[in-house]
Amino acid sequence: DAGITQSPRYKITETGRxxxxxxxxxxxxxxxxxxxxxxxxxxxxxxxSAAADITDKGEVSDGYVVSRSKTxxxxxxxxxxxxxxxxxxxxxxxxxxxxxxGPGTRLTVT
Amino acid sequence: xxxVTQLGSHVSVSEGALVLLRCNYSSSVPPYLFWYVQYPNQGxxxxxxxTSAATLVKGINGFEAEFKKSETSFHLTKPSAHMxxxxxxxxxxxxxxxxxxxxxxxxxxxxxVRP
Numbered sequence: 001d002a003g004i005t006q007s008p009r010y011k012i013t014e015t016g017r018x019x020x021x022x023x024x025x026x027x028x029x030x031x032x033x034x035x036x037x038x039x040x041x042x043x044x045x046x047x048x049s050a051a052a053d054i055t056d057k058g059e060v061s062d063g064y065v066v067s068r069s070k071t072x073x074x075x076x077x078x079x080x081x082x083x084x085x086x087x088x089x090x091x092x093x094x095x096x097x098x099x100x101x102g103p104g105t106r107l108t109v110t
Numbered sequence: 111x112x113x114v115t116q117l118g119s120h121v122s123v124s125e126g127a128l129v130l131l132r133c134n135y136s137s138s139v140p141p142y143l144f145w146y147v148q149y150p151n152q153g154x155x156x157x158x159x160x161t162s163a164a165t166l167v168k169g170i171n172g173f174e175a176e177f178k179k180s181e182t183s184f185h186l187t188k189p190s191a192h193m194x195x196x197x198x199x200x201x202x203x204x205x206x207x208x209x210x211x212x213x214x215x216x217x218x219x220x221x222x223v224r225p
Contacts, residue, residue: 042217043154043200090153098144099202099213101153 003027006091006102013081014110021076021105023091031094032074034058034066036087037104043090049074081109112137112203116216124224129173129188131219133201136182143184144202144213145175154200160184171195196223 004025013019025032034046045058047066055066063085065077078085086109091102117132135141142161146154158169165177175186184201201216 043215092153094213098156098159099154100156101146103153104151 004091004093004100004102006089006105008105009103010106012108012110015082016080019078019081019107021078021089021091021107023074023076023102025072025074025091025093025100027093027095027100028071029093029095029100030071032068033092033094033099034064034074034076035090035092036060036085037090038087046076046089078107081107083109085109112141112205112212112214114201114203114214114216116199116201116219118219119217120220120222122222122224123191125193126190129186129191129195129221131186131199131201131221133175133184133186133216134182135184135201135203137203137205139205142204143175143177144204145169145173145184145186146200146202146215147171148198148200148218150197157186157199191221191223193223193225196221 007022030051033048035043037043044060046060046064047058049055049068052068052071068074089105092099113136115134144159145157147157148154157173158167160167160177168174173188175184177184198218198220200218202213204213
């Protein structure tokens with residue numbers, strides 16, 4: 001199916017563990033993004049990528065790492081998960097028509 | 111620099127009533143403006159966008175928004191609310207239409223529709 005997919009949709013992990021959230025888009029959009037959504041904070045940008053092998057930090061990048069070896073994939077890694085990283089994570093890609101969001105990953109860190 | 115203010119974190123209307131969700135923006139350059147909708151447990155979906163072509167923009171699901179430069183507003187309206195419109199709505203602003211990361215979101219307005 002065309003579009004943007006995220007996996008897993010739900011994840012429970014323990015404090016200190018590394019966890020990777022996957023994002024895949026089929027449109028070949030150059031720009032991709034990771035956001036987190038928390039009550040009271042709205043959407044906050046974690047990282048974005050302008051193209052394969054080009055990434056840059058957003059406003060809340062501490063504790064997160066991204067890579068983009070292929071245009072269609074943009075994984076987000078929490079190197080050592082903390083409870084404050086419990087959130088809903090959205091991946092997105094962009095063209096001139098607008099920004100398109102994936103369905104989200106609900107991550108709980110215990 | 112751009113910013114967006116959505117007035118009212120919650121708006122409640124009766125089914126069949128007019129929906130009005132308010133958005134005011136601040137931009138140092140001609141803005142591009144967007145409305146997104148988020149249904150429970152889903153990602154954000156683009157409702158409509160303003161790209162300087164026409165001030166009245168029609169979107170999906172019967173929604174429309176009017177760009178008013180003098181009021182720096184981009185309010186979202188729908189003549190008759192449906193139960194399925196219950197969701198959270200986000201206004202967003204960008205300074206350009208390139209694929210820049212500089213898309214600024216408002217804090218969102220949750221629309222409740224009463225039967």
